[in-house]
Amino acid sequence: MKLNTLKPADGARQEARRVGRGIGSGLGKTCGRGHKGSFARAGKGKIKAGFEGGQMPMYMRLPKIGFHSKLKADIAEVMLYKLDSLPAGDVDFAALKAAKLVPSTAKRAKIVAKGDVSKAFVLKGIASTAGARAAIEAAGGKLAE
Incomplete structure (x- = not known):
């Protein structure tokens, strides 16, 4: 084995996506982000866990059951x-x-x-x-x- 012949295994590295290089590349104009919306904006791609687009989230819709006594301790x-x-x-x-x-x-x-x-x-x-x-x-x- 020689240091100058080392290379990553096949499929270990993917080519970087080159966006905005014209209609022929398949990633021109909107660069694969679609039209409008939070995912189309720069730096706005993440939404908090459990957010459902403004409707009442599942964890708030479900009934809270059970009881934990504070006196038990x-x-x-x-x-x-x-x-x-x-x-x-x-x-x-x-x-x-x-x-x-x-x-x-x-x-x-x-x-x-x-x-x-x-x-x-x-x-x-x-x-x-x-x-x-x-x-x-x-x-x-x-x-x-």
């Missing part, structure tokens, strides 16, 4: 097996925060049924799922509101 989930690391007895939100089972930004906590619990806990002011409630009551604990 304030609720910390505590697994049952992590709850088992606390001493048996009364457990409230302050005890969970002191044991670092919930982040400091949380405002509420919810016990989720994952793993097992072996101690009898009395949960005060803490929400729980139905499975977690059943597991806590089976271990001899209860949920006080």
Whole structure:
């Protein structure tokens, strides 16, 4: 291989389009841009994504569905097996925060049924799922509101 014999592969480079060279070239007069409109103007060939020529765009016509609660971020989930690391007895939100089972930004906590619990806990002011409630009551604990 010699540097002076290098050339691109066949079809890798296309000849530049020579516009405005007369009617015989096929790209004379309007140079392939048609008549009038934004695409015929210099520098105006791009339109924003979703623009549909002035009619109401599809993303605005379709209904917006679903709901995202802003309160959900304030609720910390505590697994049952992590709850088992606390001493048996009364457990409230302050005890969970002191044991670092919930982040400091949380405002509420919810016990989720994952793993097992072996101690009898009395949960005060803490929400729980139905499975977690059943597991806590089976271990001899209860949920006080």
